[in-house]
Amino acid sequence: MYKVLINDKVYTYEENKTLESIANELGVKCLAAKVNNRIRELGYYVNYDCKVELIGFENYDATRVYDTSLRYLVIMALERIDPSIKVFFSQGVSRSIACHIEGKEVDEEFIEVLEAKLKEIVKANYKINRHRISKEEALELYKEKGYTDKVDALKYRPNDYVNTYECDGYINYMFGYMVPSTGYVSEWKFICYEGDFLIQYPRADLGGKIPEFEDAPVFTRMIKDAKEWAIRCDGDTIAKMNKHLDDQTMADFVNMCETRHNDMLADLGMKIKSNPELRLICIAGPSSSGKTTFSHRLRIELMARGIKTFKISMDDYYKNKADAPLDEDGKPDLEHVDALDVPLFNKHLLELIQGKEVASPIFDFTIGRRSDKVNKIKVPKDAIIIIEGIHALNERLTKSILKHQKFKIYISPLTQINIDNHNPINATDVRLLRRIVRDAQFRKTDPVETLAMWPSVRRGEFRWIYPNQEQADYVFNTELTY
Incomplete structure (x- = not known):
């Protein structure tokens, strides 16, 4: 005899039971189950004391x-x-x-x-x-x-x-x-x-x-280019990657990946340089898509072309946490565009482009509100301002700047490597792994906490990032297959 806890109710069984038979007896429609928090197929037999959660379409x-x-x-x-x-x-x-x-x-x-x-x-x-x-x-x-x-x-x-x-x-x-x-x-x-x-x-x-x-024609071209490149360089399956290691050609493959990135950066740099009226570059992408690393590499590329840049932190324009919009659970929604002081950000952008000095706020994340101090900034003459963040492509953030003066870039790591032809690797999983590593290394955040936050992060992406991706003037794949 053994006991199974389902939805805070204990059921007692004597014979071996599949999860499917338990679900059928309870009249629950489901696709799989969690047994002691571990995913199991419905054909899995239980014959021991355990906690079972029957999961359906509402579960990722x-x-x-x-x-x-x-x-x-x-x-x-x-x-x-x-x-x-x-x-x-x-x-x-x-x-x-x-x-x-x-x-x-x-x-x-x-x-x-x-x-x-x-x-x-x-x-x-x-x-x-x-x-x-x-x-x-x-x-x-x-x-x-x-x-x-x-x-x-x-x-x-x-x-x-x-x-x-x-x-x-x-x-x-x-x-x-x-x-x-x-x-x-x-x-x-x-x-x-x-x-x-x-x-x-x-x-x-x-x-x-x-x-x-x-x-999404722009996004489609990005996916197609990435897939064609992966096939051309024998980097589209795990087996081919392992073969690079066996054949001692991995160093060449790494260099090919980096060369491709550099070529894309060079192409982007040429497009930016060809428009002398540009004063603002906006970089957006989903979580852990490499926005900070990309903006740094782009800055170096532009410097090599004689273009001065000046980066502004959008994070400093957060409203006090107490003034942020609330999500469906009644908690401050820091992913919401109105969690930022949009009017002040627009005002400061315009003044900076006009050559004026502004007193930028400083947001203190440890206390969830602005510091009493300010940061006085002035953009050097002829420098292009760079902003990056989940809302950077949202027109509300930059409506004070004329369209021909800004250049919008959407970035994302589009993984085009498969386990095999029938089993693709999910690009979102790659970003989640990157987020776990980044949070642990630089923010001292436990992986369990990062995993708990991920559904909220994903909701923010679908609401604030993906609807704006087709506004981009350039789409950049930040994935490095190696």
Whole structure:
């Protein structure tokens, strides 16, 4: 006999129970569960005292399970339409998964066929079973299916086994947990896009709704350029990166990454120098996208071209914490644009560009309000002001400056390296890892605290950063694959 705590209520069981059977008995719709705070598939058996949280579309980890399962079923459907088909997943625009089919231009007719096949698989509610097989068996399986990327990845797997998923005779490996049967995958949206197609699915931050599609041509070009470069330099999968190490070509690869960055900075520097009327550069990007490092490298690039710069801290223009807008939990929302003194910032920007001296406030983060002291600043003649922050592209912050006098730059680390062709690495996860390291190293913040803040940070990004990214005059990928 053992006890399971669910939503502050204790349930007693005698026989082994799967999480799926427990959820069904309680009438709870879910995609996965947390057992003692560890993510588990619904096929997981419990036979010991534990705390269980059944999680669905409202939970970020659960939607990751859904994403993995949906990709698995899309590949299954495509291979049943045409067994020779080769599928590649990557990051897409408008919070989607991009799907590229080798040698094929996707059209609406193809999408209709795929949609029908996927619905057929979902309706059948086939079981999805997890199996452990030897590396040798996996190698033969992947060779037979033509998964050369997975064959290459197996060379670097230290374990002598591989976990695979089987569904109605279809077998594949997915890097992530899965739902127990095809019937759980009930919602998706396919969109034809530039010869490929995008897959949208329910999101936790939207309460399990599929986001509205918003085209982003500038961001799309950035993703496309990054992917093409990664393929060209053999940096698009983990296996290829490991091969660079084996072949002792990693130093060359690192230099290629740095050269590409320098070329992009040079191109940006030329664009800025070509406009003698520019007086303000605005740099924005999501959390841990490298804004501070990028602004420093850009400053050096401009100095080399004889352009003087002057950086202004937007952080000093925060209102006192007591005067900040409140979020839905009634706490000060420091991500909100109105947490900044927008009128004063605009006034000071204009006066600085006019050559006047201003008394800039100094914000003391330790006490959550402005210091009694001020910082008197004056911009050198002909110098370009640089500002960076999550609101830097928001027109409200710089409306006092004429359009032709400012240059807006959007930056983000767009990771285009996959575990294999079916398992892309999430760019948001990369930024989270960077944030954890940065907070621990420079802000003495415990990783647990950083993880707890992350959902709030993400909400701020969707509200204040992404809606303004298409206003950018230049998009810069800060990702360094190495």
